[in-house]
Amino acid sequence: MSNHSHSNETSNENFVFTGTAKLFTLVLIAIGAICLALSWFSGSDDMHHMRFWTNYLHNSVFFVGIAFAAVLFLSTHTMAWGGWQTIFKRIPEAMMPFLYVGVVLFAILGIAIYMGASGTELLYLWNEPNYLDPTHADYDALAHHKSAFVNPTAYLLTALIVAVWSIFAFMFRKLSIQQDNTPHTITSGDTVPKLTKRTRIYAAAFLPIAGFSSAYCIWQWVMSVDTHWYSTLFAWYATVSMWVAMVAMMYMLILYLRSKGHLKAFTDEHTHDLGKYIFGFSIFWTYLWFSQFMLIWYSNNGEETQYFYLRFEQFKPIFFINLFINFVLPFFILMMNSSKRTLGTLAFTAGLVFFGHWLDFYQMIKPGVWYNYEHVMHLKHAGHGAGHSDPAHDAHDTNGHDHSNDAHDHSTESHDAHGDATYQLQPNDIQQPKAVLTSGGDHNNTAATSGDDHHEKEHSTVMGVHIPGLIEIGTMLGFLGLFLFVTLTMLSRASLYPKNDPYLLESEHHDTGVGVIKDIH
């Protein structure tokens, strides 16, 4: 402490979480709670409950993912003997405890799915027992085939995995804060080097666990929404999405703390490296996005292409906005060194990609659930699920659209005719959207108006499905408020200045080597 230039840094490094900031997060949480309640109580049918569960799942995955990426950030930097992040390491350390909330979030979701709560069978097709029953008319061979992995028990296990991550988050944070009050050298008990070494052991253990368990969770949470679809790249792609959102969030929190007069030792050099992270990982995200897209596009397998066909045909705005916000904009904005070092530019880009990756998860989850909904509606109209006949369906068929060989009618045709229903989904199986949410919830009547005007509704946009509606935005704000509440509370519990960390000096003198002359003090 005595031999470097920032010896007075500890004076104002205790963040106090009160007043406007606390009120702001509480208002956000209230908005989120109202939006969740609205989406649950606005209608009593599965459709509205589906919207509730989708938003719940989407935001839980996104914000728990950010907390998970924060643990990953700390452990990778610890393992790589990284030092530059030390000056702001209390921020990822404060983001990690959202994992404790995540355990509750996914336990609730897991139990709801286990109990078969209303709407969850639309969230995940594998949660409807009828589809897994070979003797039932609605038997779904692919869902049955995958049910060894995607089933309610395995899903509930993801809450346990988040709990395991939480243990690591707890240990990282505990060891780091313990270091603040530990002498550098003493003959007995804990010393700073011992604590650093123990952090490294936890980091080394966490990395392989994180690698496998994050894939498991993402397959369960996100990929199994599209029950008939799978992609081996998907887990990496989703994890990188979380990582970019985490870096963006971290930078915005740092800016907030700087505006409050904290983190004095944080310089343009650290800004520059965080900018490189946002820039580099945005490109890496695109690389994975495109790798997944191109292989599926090229091989043209029905069961794979249905994922992109659905998004490209019905969710075109989201599909392209996603690429534009998360690749084109950060790529060109942050390409110059100077823009990575400019506070305003980087803050703007961080906000942009944060929303962009929220939208990325939106387009991973919502279209799949919408497909499930259409699938189930189709089965009902085919005279099975709901047990009522639908004149629209007859009109539909006499219009020359004979779907008897399609996947949606496999329940009648393939099962009866071929015994064992092994089929491949074709892209044209995807049903046209019906403006259900705007109709006040009575989907049966709305669906019945299709038929002749079926194709005119081909690209109708449904609020809350094809583009995020106010409920979606409000729910996101609520989860954001909860996340900020937890993070800022944790930030206020420890000094922002890890005064005994052995890498502190390295971090304070961190230099990317491209500074201009005004940077010299």
Add this chain to the structure above:
Amino acid sequence: MRVLNKKVLFGLYNDEEILKSAILEINGENAEIMEVYTPFPVHGLDPYLGFNESRLHIAGFLYGMMGTTLAFGFMSWVFTANWPIIFGGKPYFSVPSFIPITFEFTVLMAAVGMVITFYLICGLGPGVENPYLDPRITDDKFCIAFDVTNSSREEVAALSGLLQRTSAEEVHTKNI
């Protein structure tokens, strides 16, 4: 070996931190440094020497854009006009299938273009032998050099004293 017809006074330092503080001190005396040689890139040296941000990366961007245009344009021309072939039932003009090659060619053009530009700027290339002040500069010595071709004996002595005051291990003069 190239001959520059210069008389150079240089001091050798043992450590990059000593070198940096020496440069600051020399700047304070308003002495004009000809060049600083280090065995490895020393972070933060550029602003000490008053260098502006390099424009090499702007050239790199232009080379990259050139690569993008060339690769994408060439493939578009070949597969739609010159020699259309159907691959995997895809249309002739299939943008996704062009992207990997476009990407690779962009990187190649930017990288090779920047290397060639850098070599031209620095006067490097195969067969070129540039004069050197001391072979240890490529190993473990850090060097500050002054151009004293047109300096008087007193000026050289003053600079030499300045180098010694800033903890130079050795001070030499050399004609290159």
